[in-house]
Amino acid sequence: MEAATDLQDTAALNLKFKFNPKLGIDNPALSLADDHDHLDSWGLQRPRFCLLSKDKEGKLGFCLHKELGQTGHIVRRIEPGTSAQRQGLQDGDRILGVNGDTVEHEDYYGVVRRIRASGPRVLLTVLAGNMEEVARAHQAEGNGAHLCPVLDSGVRPRLCHVAKDEGGFGFSITHGERGFFWLKLSCGGAAERAGVPQGARLLEVNGISVESFSYSQLSRKLRQSGEQVALLVAGPEVEEQCRQLGLPLAAPLAEGWALPAWPRQLHLEKGPRGFGFLLREEKGPNGQLGQFLWEVDPGLPADQAGMRAGDRLVAVAGESVEGLGHEETVTRIQAQGRHLSLIVVDPEADSFYSMVRLSPLLFLEDSSNHANGPASSEKLPSVSQVEDQASSATDLALPLEVSTSLVPPALPSFRQCLLSPGPNGGYGFRLSCGADKPDISISQVTPGGSASQAGLCKGDVILEVNGQSVNTENVLEVLQQLTDAKPPLRLRLAAQGRHGIETGSSL
Incomplete structure (x- = not known):
């Protein structure tokens, strides 16, 4: 049983590797400089670095898992033919760092958010899964303060x-x-x-x-x-x-x-006439679809917060919306209720960050630290702040004009299912569970299996197992019960539970 988020990817930079100029300026193909003693297993398997670039579909090429009972964030299901495979990203690799920041002890959803916020390129620090014990022993012996190398504060390109x-x-x-x-x-x-x-x-x-x-x-x-x-x-x-x-x-x-333009953080409180802007899906300067803000009504909250027509929406409540469709973006805005926190870029900034192939979210903090940036001194809200805002939202009425007619999301529908094992002894479904969420959800249903016949669907959230409710304190206990329980299984389900980034969602 595991938590999984699909990531697609294209390039890797490993320790002791260098660019091969024969393969072009932008192709990070690598040639190995083998200068390690073949008996030095730690030297060969110490943390390495993968510089990944999104493909034309905005994907990265592998699956990120959080597996119960194991530490770390684990790479699985590398897509054949992708650069991730060609450049040596291995099944079982553990992600130690994202863009030079240690993430070993961050929750699964936080790591997903970091990768999403990095935009077109992301630098991962990874360690071969079979070398974790060797690495920990090496660290315990005082041979390295950190498994994940970290630059000193203020020492950055x-x-x-x-x-x-x-x-x-x-x-x-x-x-x-x-x-x-x-x-x-x-x-x-x-x-x-x-x-x-x-x-x-x-x-x-x-x-x-x-x-x-x-x-x-x-x-x-x-x-x-x-x-x-x-x-x-x-x-x-x-x-x-x-x-x-x-x-x-x-x-x-x-x-x-001294960048020519910076991301801006806007805070809006819904007024009697709404927020006062139109959200529309269009192609940006990089040719990718994005969510753009138009028809900013003078004097209404959006205008008062500093929104400008033509701004592109980058994040809602500190969480990137890059690559999300129109309806999902609107749903995330709706979930914030009367108070919106948005991060936007104007057309000049959008073109600049598209040219340098980096997300503006990487420079949000810099925008408040340099004189040429906007006057905002606020940083991205913390994960807990984002979740608090989302959970306190009660107004499901559409809080802004949108260019498509949307129905506000319905409340989850609850149902009971009784499952008996199939001929091979299995129930025909797979579970996902976030490390920092009480949700146990259905990540896969085998067509024609017992679960499929009982009406289980991918994305369903399990609320009860044989009468026992699922909560933050007993997730592991319930998971064990699911494994050990004698048939039949009685499950109470909610359809399509949402908590920010869904477990198993594609980035």
Whole structure:
């Protein structure tokens, strides 16, 4: 019995790996530099890093599980033919970190939220599942304070937006072997004002890796950028610390400096005439469908909160809505009741974050820490705050105009089912259970099996087992009862329970 969320994926960066320039600028195919003693099992199986990119459908290529009785967040069901498979992400790998932050002890839903909020690219720190005991012993011996290497506070690569002035971009380039470039800054020049550190290594230009560029290719790319350019750079301190930790200099680790536009957080309280905006599904600058805000009525709450026509909705109550359809996004807005917390980007910001292939949610905190950002000093609400807001919502009336006619979601329907085992002794269904939720839900129903004949459906939530109610304190006990109970099973079910991100939902 396990909790599972499907993730799809496309690329991996492993410790001691390097880019293969023959496969193109943006293709993170890797060649192995085998410099480990073959008898050093810890050296071969220490944590490694996977830089993953979403495909055209916004998917990642593997399944993330939280398995009862086991620690960690486990990679399962890697899709054949995906980059995740080609680049060595293994069934059973445990996710230790997301974008340089340790997630070993975070709840399952929190890890899913982090991955979703990372947008087009996400950096995962993973450990081979069969090496956990070796790794723990290595850690206990004092050979490493953390299984998941973490950069010091404030030591991160920087995403800097540089606008030309009379002195140009304000830097010159020194280079070593192909793909290795460092910037020498003009004193007081545009690059220095944009936060580029002196002697920084150049990693990306406008979201494109320069790992396989020649000097002439880089010069041409900079000329093509026109009057402004987005540079991903790592100062000497960052480069040295990443080298010591074995961390790749990856874009999802970056903090924003002098960016042309930032995500904005809006807080709305429903008035007598509603919130005063229209939500419409359209294609964004990257060609992907998104949820856009239009017809902002003057003087109503949306207008007063600073919403602007053409803003794209990025998150509701701190939870990303990237890749969600129109109806599901509206349902999440409805669940907030009279008080809405939205994160939005205007068209300029949307184009910028699409170009650099990063989610604006990665830079929400930076927007309040830098002078060029908006005046908001608020951060993403915590998980508990988000859940409190959702659970206190009682007004199910549609709180805003939408471009499609929607019926407010119905309350869950309850029913009783009596199940007897089939010829092979099984009931014909599979369970999912979130680590931080009391829900036990049906994740799979075998066609023609006992569960299917009794009317069980994927997504149903089990409320009672043989008369015993399911609650936060007794989830494990009930799961054990489901395993040991003599037939028949009497189940009380609720259809399609929803708690933020559904267990088993595709990202």
